[in-house]
Amino acid sequence: MRDKILYILGLLSAAWLTVNLYQMLLVLPDELRQGHIYRIIYFHVPAWFTCFSAFFVGAIASILFLVKKDYKYDTCAVAAIEVGVAFTCIGMVTGSIWARNQWGIWWTWDPRLTWAAITTLVYFGYLTLRQSIDDPAARARNSAVLAIFSFTSVAITYKAIDWWRTQHPGAVLDFRTGGGQIDADYQSVLYQNWGALMLLAAVLVVIRMRQESAIRAIEGLRRHAHAR
Amino acid sequence: MSALRATRLWKYFGEYPALRNLDLEVQPGTCLSLLGRNGAGKTTLLRLFAGLSDPSEGTVELFGKSSRDGEARRRIGLIGHGIAVYDELTAEENLLLFGRLYNLPDPHKSASEWLERTNLANVKDSPVREFSRGMRQRLAVARAFLHEPSLLLLDEPFTSLDDRAIALLQSLLKDALAGGATVVMSTHQLREAMELSTHVALLNRGKLAFNGARPAEMLADPAWLYRTHGEA
Amino acid sequence: MRFLQQTYTIAAKDLRSEFRTKESLNAAASFALVILLLFSFAVDPTGPMVREMSGGLLWIVFSFAGALILNRAFARELPNDCLDALISSPISPAALYLGKAIASFLLVLLIEVLCYPAFGLFYDINWTNNLPYLILVSLLGTWSMSVVGTMFSALTVNLRLRELMLPMLVYPTMIPALMAAMKLTTVLISGEPLSDNMIWLKLLIGFGIIFTALAVALVEYILVG
Numbered sequence: 117m118r119d120k121i122l123y124i125l126g127l128l129s130a131a132w133l134t135v136n137l138y139q140m141l142l143v144l145p146d147e148l149r150q151g152h153i154y155r156i157i158y159f160h161v162p163a164w165f166t167c168f169s170a171f172f173v174g175a176i177a178s179i180l181f182l183v184k185k186d187y188k189y190d191t192c193a194v195a196a197i198e199v200g201v202a203f204t205c206i207g208m209v210t211g212s213i214w215a216r217n218q219w220g221i222w223w224t225w226d227p228r229l230t231w232a233a234i235t236t237l238v239y240f241g242y243l244t245l246r247q248s249i250d251d252p253a254a255r256a257r258n259s260a261v262l263a264i265f266s267f268t269s270v271a272i273t274y275k276a277i278d279w280w281r282t283q284h285p286g287a288v289l290d291f292r293t294g295g296g297q298i299d300a301d302y303q304s305v306l307y308q309n310w311g312a313l314m315l316l317a318a319v320l321v322v323i324r325m326r327q328e329s330a331i332r333a334i335e336g337l338r339r340h341a342h343a344r
Numbered sequence: 345m346s347a348l349r350a351t352r353l354w355k356y357f358g359e360y361p362a363l364r365n366l367d368l369e370v371q372p373g374t375c376l377s378l379l380g381r382n383g384a385g386k387t388t389l390l391r392l393f394a395g396l397s398d399p400s401e402g403t404v405e406l407f408g409k410s411s412r413d414g415e416a417r418r419r420i421g422l423i424g425h426g427i428a429v430y431d432e433l434t435a436e437e438n439l440l441l442f443g444r445l446y447n448l449p450d451p452h453k454s455a456s457e458w459l460e461r462t463n464l465a466n467v468k469d470s471p472v473r474e475f476s477r478g479m480r481q482r483l484a485v486a487r488a489f490l491h492e493p494s495l496l497l498l499d500e501p502f503t504s505l506d507d508r509a510i511a512l513l514q515s516l517l518k519d520a521l522a523g524g525a526t527v528v529m530s531t532h533q534l535r536e537a538m539e540l541s542t543h544v545a546l547l548n549r550g551k552l553a554f555n556g557a558r559p560a561e562m563l564a565d566p567a568w569l570y571r572t573h574g575e576a
Numbered sequence: 577m578r579f580l581q582q583t584y585t586i587a588a589k590d591l592r593s594e595f596r597t598k599e600s601l602n603a604a605a606s607f608a609l610v611i612l613l614l615f616s617f618a619v620d621p622t623g624p625m626v627r628e629m630s631g632g633l634l635w636i637v638f639s640f641a642g643a644l645i646l647n648r649a650f651a652r653e654l655p656n657d658c659l660d661a662l663i664s665s666p667i668s669p670a671a672l673y674l675g676k677a678i679a680s681f682l683l684v685l686l687i688e689v690l691c692y693p694a695f696g697l698f699y700d701i702n703w704t705n706n707l708p709y710l711i712l713v714s715l716l717g718t719w720s721m722s723v724v725g726t727m728f729s730a731l732t733v734n735l736r737l738r739e740l741m742l743p744m745l746v747y748p749t750m751i752p753a754l755m756a757a758m759k760l761t762t763v764l765i766s767g768e769p770l771s772d773n774m775i776w777l778k779l780l781i782g783f784g785i786i787f788t789a790l791a792v793a794l795v796e797y798i799l800v801g
Binding site: 182234237238241244245248249251254257258260261262265266268269272273275276 | 724727731734735736737741744745748749750751752755756779782783786787790794797798801
């Protein structure tokens with residue numbers, strides 16, 4: 117039953133992405149100044165929202181783990197953060213391609229890109245920490261604390277960037293500006309793709325969680341075998 | 345109320361079960377010798393009692409409270425593998441530090457007293473770095489007894505002590521027991537431990553193979569327990 | 577009340593230990609001076625650029641040299657198994673952490689007191705224009721660094737790759753505070769008005785408060801295992 121739900125959601129997200137791709141590649145007209153390349157925004161911006169949401173989920177799951185000591189929260193945290201890191205990379209790569217096209221450079225120390233680099237470093241640190249602790253209990257506890265610290269730091273950095281002058285295009289979406297900055301059609305496809313990517317992220321997180329639970333179950337069985 | 349109670353205790357390190365479904369109760373005023381081969385789980389168990397570690401499953405209670413409760417920890421005296429004193433501080437500074445951490449009413453007085461009792465009064469202003477091994481061990485003992493603990497947790501305390509230090513520790517433990525304290529010590533020095541012990545427990549690969557009053561046989565033949573209850 | 581007493585006891589102990597041996601102080605001071613020296617080859621030490629980079633340079637020096645001190649915070653408890661004795665004592669892990677953070681904070685400040693005049697000397701810059709504010713920014717920035725550094729010292733104390741993991745974890749997390757400190761220091765040394773940059777001051781204060789609270793709340797989970 118659970119498998120079925122997962123497959124259905126996976127197919128749904130694939131279908132949704134396909135519909136969006138059709139919209140963004142074939143239906144919508146080119147943007148005035150940017151030409152074709154602007155379409156990358158439909159992946160770039162949602163990727164960032166998705167990764168931030170994933171890290172947020174990771175932090176909440178970490179808090180829940182420390183409070184309730186139930187390992188399913190630790191499983192959720194590591195799955196969410198890994199998927200978040202994947203989407204961070206998508207965001208960085210899409211941003212970089214766009215920048216090369218529009219500004220002529222692959223990288224710039226524009227604050228938003230800087231934030232991306234910092235976030236990647238912070239969460240690679242999380243993944244490295246997990247690798248370097250063998251005992252699952254210590255690993256879960258320590259990485260939970262780190263996830264909470266990391267999210268706080270990353271969130272604060274995000275705001276700090278806002279206060280720094282930026283080369284990066286400013287806020288255009290309605291929920292930031294109150295309306296009128298972006299064509300309604302464009303905006304709608306952007307939100308659509310955000311939804312599709314979030315769904316995809318959710319499916320990936322669940323798959324990863326199952327993998328982690330399986331690893332934990334195997335470890336438990338090994339313990340019982342040893343204990344004989 | 346028991347001084348120490350472990351209920352359905354499990355402790356894993358990764359896949360490895362160091363302690364398996366252990367139930368142990370220690371009454372106040374008794375001296376329990378914890379025996380077992382290396383790797384049996386003695387140090388792990390003591391660390392759980394000392395609040396240095398949380399059990400994977402099960403509970404540890406000290407005087408009816410959790411092992412992490414501040415009041416309970418105030419009553420514990422711990423001697424582990426390391427001497428747990430600072431090399432760069434003097435003997436007196438070390439004892440003053442622990443006196444303050446344990447909220448003693450007059451840390452200076454307690455420190456002087458214990459420096460006297462462990463024959464370290466004349467070196468109280470020397471840094472521990474300059475001490476001989478025997479002196480370091482005596483300071484470790486002073487640190488553990490400084491706050492008149494009601495529960496002493498000792499991990500192989502007689503190992504590498506010279507005869508004078510052994511005699512000192514035995515006499516301190518006798519006094520503590522006479523005063524109503526409880527002692528749990530893991531040891532390989534069976535002869536030294538058997539005089540003091542009222543109870544023994546044998547750990548074998550994380551499980552208790554024996555737990556009860558010290559059998560009379562062990563006074564004369566300390567290794568008796570290993571032969572009768574230990575693994576072949 | 578007891579909490580404060582315990583915090584003070586630990587801070588005093590750490591400071592006393594450090595002043596006896598001066599191991600990390602010497603290492604940090606030498607490292608700081610070396611970076612300042614090396615940097616004079618990297619840029620034209622007399623040019624106008626240095627004033628603009630002053631905040632960045634100084635805080636790189638403080639954070640790199642400071643890391644040597646911050647790493648020691650919990651690592652100094654490892655010889656002789658002292659950490660076990662501390663954790664099993666009645667002291668609350670939060671007081672233990674806070675005491676160490678305060679001690680580290682004071683030690684790093686000492687390095688900074690050395691670095692500012694050295695910087696002024698090597699690069700011929702008058703850094704005392706806005707001294708009260710500069711001191712404030714130093715205090716706030718150094719506190720943020722100490723809070724994060726001491727926390728990660730606790731986190732990595734039992735890891736085999738401690739020396740490697742600590743810098744990797746600490747710097748990215750400290751970045752908001754470092755950014756603010758760098759910006760404010762540059763502003764103060766260049767003589768620009770502070771009023772344009774109040775947001776950075778608020779960030780620095782906010783970061784310090786938030787991370788101190790988080791660290792104090794979470795440190796027990798790290799130390800007891």
